[in-house]
Amino acid sequence: SFYISIFTNLILPQSKQKRKFILRLKSIKNIQKITKSMKMVSAAKYARAERELKPARVYGTGALALYEKAEIKAPEDKKKHLLIGVSSDRGLCGAIHTSIAKTLKNEITNLSNAGKEVMVVGVGDKIRGLLQRTHGNYLLLTFKEVGRRPPSFGDASVIASELLNSGYEFDEGSVIYNRFRSVISYKTDEKPIFSLETVAGSESLSIYDDIDADVLRNYQEFTLANILYYSLKESTTSEQSARMTAMDNASKNASEMIDKLTLTFNRTRQAVITKELIEIISGAAAL
Amino acid sequence: SPSSLGPAAMVAYWRQAGLSYIRYSQICAQVVRAAMKPQYKAEAERAAMATVKTLKPKKE
Numbered sequence: 001s002f003y004i005s006i007f008t009n010l011i012l013p014q015s016k017q018k019r020k021f022i023l024r025l026k027s028i029k030n031i032q033k034i035t036k037s038m039k040m041v042s043a044a045k046y047a048r049a050e051r052e053l054k055p056a057r058v059y060g061t062g063a064l065a066l067y068e069k070a071e072i073k074a075p076e077d078k079k080k081h082l083l084i085g086v087s088s089d090r091g092l093c094g095a096i097h098t099s100i101a102k103t104l105k106n107e108i109t110n111l112s113n114a115g116k117e118v119m120v121v122g123v124g125d126k127i128r129g130l131l132q133r134t135h136g137n138y139l140l141l142t143f144k145e146v147g148r149r150p151p152s153f154g155d156a157s158v159i160a161s162e163l164l165n166s167g168y169e170f171d172e173g174s175v176i177y178n179r180f181r182s183v184i185s186y187k188t189d190e191k192p193i194f195s196l197e198t199v200a201g202s203e204s205l206s207i208y209d210d211i212d213a214d215v216l217r218n219y220q221e222f223t224l225a226n227i228l229y230y231s232l233k234e235s236t237t238s239e240q241s242a243r244m245t246a247m248d249n250a251s252k253n254a255s256e257m258i259d260k261l262t263l264t265f266n267r268t269r270q271a272v273i274t275k276e277l278i279e280i281i282s283g284a285a286a287l
Numbered sequence: 288s289p290s291s292l293g294p295a296a297m298v299a300y301w302r303q304a305g306l307s308y309i310r311y312s313q314i315c316a317q318v319v320r321a322a323m324k325p326q327y328k329a330e331a332e333r334a335a336m337a338t339v340k341t342l343k344p345k346k347e
Binding site: 123128136139140141142143144145146148149151152153154155157158159160161162164212214217218219221222224225 | 297298299302307308309310312313334335336337338339340341342343344
């Protein structure tokens with residue numbers, strides 16, 4: 001900044017140019033500070049999310065175990081389908097929201113072409129934003145205030161209760177979420193949910209003892225909350241790790257820009273000084 | 288509906304009262320939390336807080 005002050009004092013005709021230049025440099029430096037701090041915040045949230053994910057996975061795998069072991073499948077003629085897209089309210093996390101929205105849009109197209117009725121539930125304001133314009137008529141419910149605090153089982157219960165009270169009697173459905181694989185990778189995954197009638201009507205259920213309609217209904221309701229809880233936990237962990245990566249890349253890009261700008265700045269400054277010197281020397285030689 | 292099942296069906300009292308299993312387990316968990324010792328109670332209540340808000344799309 002010593003050089004910056006010399007520059008500003010000596011070279012007046014280019015003052016507008018250099019002021020723009022200095023402002024640009026300052027703004028990029030500020031942005032870099034912001035992205036760096038966002039990365040730190042995300043890193044802390046990620047550490048907590050990953051810690052809470054480990055016990056949460058048990059709920060999801062436990063709830064889905066019955067569907068897998070009993071090989072429950074919805075009969076082909078069932079018409080009503082439900083898609084739940086799990087994401088969050090906040091951006092700056094790479095492709096987290098767009099990958100969920102893309103999968104949702106593809107599924108909507110496939111199911112509609114197969115003649116099924118589809119409704120979509122968006123967990124997180126970003127899903128609503130991405131789907132509203134083109135697929136707004138498929139949106140059944142949206143949930144916001146997702147992502148501000150780590151998700152709890154209470155959140156999953158609220159979502160499950162609203163779904164059950166929504167009046168949309170779906171036959172089967174899927175939860176689409178981002179499954180956490182590692183700090184640098186996540187994958188968009190899909191887990192099935194079935195209606196009470198589908199499960200009760202499945203032949204393989206007769207091998208289980210002591211299941212009556214009431215027990216099954218309780219289990220179905222609780223399973224829905226469990227699957228949602230599991231997908232919320234996986235989703236937040238993926239989101240925080242993606243935001244960490246995105247902010248890290250942004251900081252790196254900003255440093256690159258700062259270096260390039262500083263180089264051209266110094267080169268320009270030196271060129272102007274050289275030109276002045278030459279003018280002075282050639283002027284002296286003319287005397 | 289559960290009340291239309293035969294006399295041998297065991298429909299839980301809370302189901303008959305109109306509660307879903309999710310609501311029933313929520314109330315049970317609340318009771319457990321209320322019975323906890325103070326040093327564990329605050330932490331448990333914080334962990335159980337639900338912050339999600341529902342948004343029903345406007346019907347045109």
